[in-house]
Each structure stands twice: as C-alpha cells, then as structure tokens.
Amino acid sequence: MNRMRIGDLTERAGVTQRTVRYYESIGLLPSGEREGNGHHYYTEETVARLRKIDQLKKVGLSLEEIRDVIELYFTDTSGVLPKRKVLGILRQHLDDTDQKLEALGQFRSDLQSHIERFEQWLEANDSD
Amino acid sequence: MNRMRIGDLTERAGVTQRTVRYYESIGLLPSGEREGNGHHYYTEETVARLRKIDQLKKVGLSLEEIRDVIELYFTDTSGVLPKRKVLGILRQHLDDTDQKLEALGQFRSDLQSHIERFEQWLEANDSD
DNA sequence: ATATAATATGACGTTAACGTCATGTTTGCA
DNA sequence: TGCAAACATGACGTTAACGTCATATTATAT
Numbered sequence: 001m002n003r004m005r006i007g008d009l010t011e012r013a014g015v016t017q018r019t020v021r022y023y024e025s026i027g028l029l030p031s032g033e034r035e036g037n038g039h040h041y042y043t044e045e046t047v048a049r050l051r052k053i054d055q056l057k058k059v060g061l062s063l064e065e066i067r068d069v070i071e072l073y074f075t076d077t078s079g080v081l082p083k084r085k086v087l088g089i090l091r092q093h094l095d096d097t098d099q100k101l102e103a104l105g106q107f108r109s110d111l112q113s114h115i116e117r118f119e120q121w122l123e124a125n126d127s128d
Numbered sequence: 129m130n131r132m133r134i135g136d137l138t139e140r141a142g143v144t145q146r147t148v149r150y151y152e153s154i155g156l157l158p159s160g161e162r163e164g165n166g167h168h169y170y171t172e173e174t175v176a177r178l179r180k181i182d183q184l185k186k187v188g189l190s191l192e193e194i195r196d197v198i199e200l201y202f203t204d205t206s207g208v209l210p211k212r213k214v215l216g217i218l219r220q221h222l223d224d225t226d227q228k229l230e231a232l233g234q235f236r237s238d239l240q241s242h243i244e245r246f247e248q249w250l251e252a253n254d255s256d
Numbered sequence: 257a258t259a260t261a262a263t264a265t266g267a268c269g270t271t272a273a274c275g276t277c278a279t280g281t282t283t284g285c286a
Numbered sequence: 287t288g289c290a291a292a293c294a295t296g297a298c299g300t301t302a303a304c305g306t307c308a309t310a311t312t313a314t315a316t
Binding site: 005006007017021037038039040 | 262264
C-alpha cells in the first residue's frame, strides 16, 4: 500500500494522528504531499520513518536529537550535507551512547545482584 | 563533614536546592532532620543518595521508577520489605534494561557505520 | 443525495521535572 | 548589635511531547 492517508499511516506505524501532525510541525517528519483538497498523502517510507523515530526514542534520544540523525537513515547522504559538521554530531552521539551503555551495564549488574540476594533469601525462608 | 545544611549538600551533590526540595516533596529523598529552628540537616548518605539518583536518571529511569529501587541501595533490605513484590519489580526492570541495552547497541553500531561512511568520503575527497 | 466517517486546523489542557521570583526567618561574622 | 548571606515556603513559570475537544471541510457507503 503506497499512497495512504493519515488514518492508515497511523495504524501501521502505531502512533496517533496528533503525533504525526506534531512531528510535521517541528520538522521531524516531512509533511505529506497535498492534493487539491487539503488532505495529506503518505508512503511506506513515512511508516518506516515513524518506526525509526520510535526506536530512537527508546534509545533515549529527544526529538531534537533524532532530527540530527534521522536523515542519515532516509536520504542519500552522498549528497549535499555538510559532512564535517554531521560527522562531529555523530561522534558526539557515539560518545553519549557509550556513556549510556556503561551506565546501563552497571545498573544491570546492580539489578542482578539485588535479585540474587532476594532469591536466596526466599529460598532460605520457605516460610513466605 | 557529616551533618550539613542544604547549601553544602547541593554543592557536594551537584544539584540545586530546588531539586532537593522537589525530591523531598515527592518522597524520593527523606527530608532531613529539623532542629528547633526550621532548618533541615543532611548527612553523607544524602549526598550519596542524590548521586545515585543522578546515575539512575542517566540510565533513563523516571523519578517514579527510581523510587521503586532506590531503597535497595540505602536500606538494610533484610528488613521489612515485601520481598516477592520487590522481586517482581526488579525483574521487570531487568527486562526493560535488557531491551534498552539491545536498542542502544543497535544504535551504536548504526552510528559506527554512518561515521565510517563519512570518514571514507572525506578521505577520498581531500577537496573539502 | 444524504448520512456517516475521515481529515484539517486551532486552541486549550496535561505531566514530569524542575526554574524563578517574592517574602519572611535564621545564621554567622565584623 | 547590626547586617549580609543562608535557609524555608509558596506561588507562578517553563519545556517537551503530546492529549483532548471543537469546528469546519472532504470522502464514502447506501
């Protein structure tokens, strides 16, 4: 299905219409083509874009940060982008990501040991 | 320095007074003991607690989620806590954490390949 | 040709996590 | 003792990322 309206788009992408319009309003999503009437039309790529945005949100990026990198996934970057600047941004993101990964790893191991402690306690005391 | 007022506390923990009072107001931080005057007094543990909260925020937890687990770091959990319930919460957090770790890992490798692509482009075209 | 459903646009509301005054009391130092 | 610096409390403001009407126009099924 290529060339859909906002109803199908949101259903397939798992977001609300409000979200789509909000993303368009902040320039995160290109606002779909409009026919003579006022309606917007979207494509498969829009669906993919919304899904990618969702993934990046789960990674902890803000919509503004996502705007920094989203184009990399959907445009032919061999084109016009100011390479050095983008490269700088990417390296910054890589740094941030490594920080987060470390913190998350630490948290995970903390969780693990807490869990084990509780499990052992419960094992030792079968009296609930 | 054990037994300080909010000024020293915030300086050592790297947060604002507003933050401390906000955390107290939502029950994330035990509000320091008060003398006859109205002033609150804090200890080294409060500093540690604030730092731990900051770490957990970086991991992407909300203050509410942090409230779920913060006690594990600072109280003798051999005590009164409803073990099975806490264990459930912890396991949920562990699951969430693993999800995040995977997403972050994916993002990191995406970043890597994008970066490499840009680097190679810049290498090939020394004409900026 | 209508009634119902889908879409567009605008405006106001909401939650989290604080920021920023304003005002009044307490403390610490000359 | 006087006075600036520190603290307490209350209230209103702010940003991100949408939610929730309200209203008007367009599309679609009968």
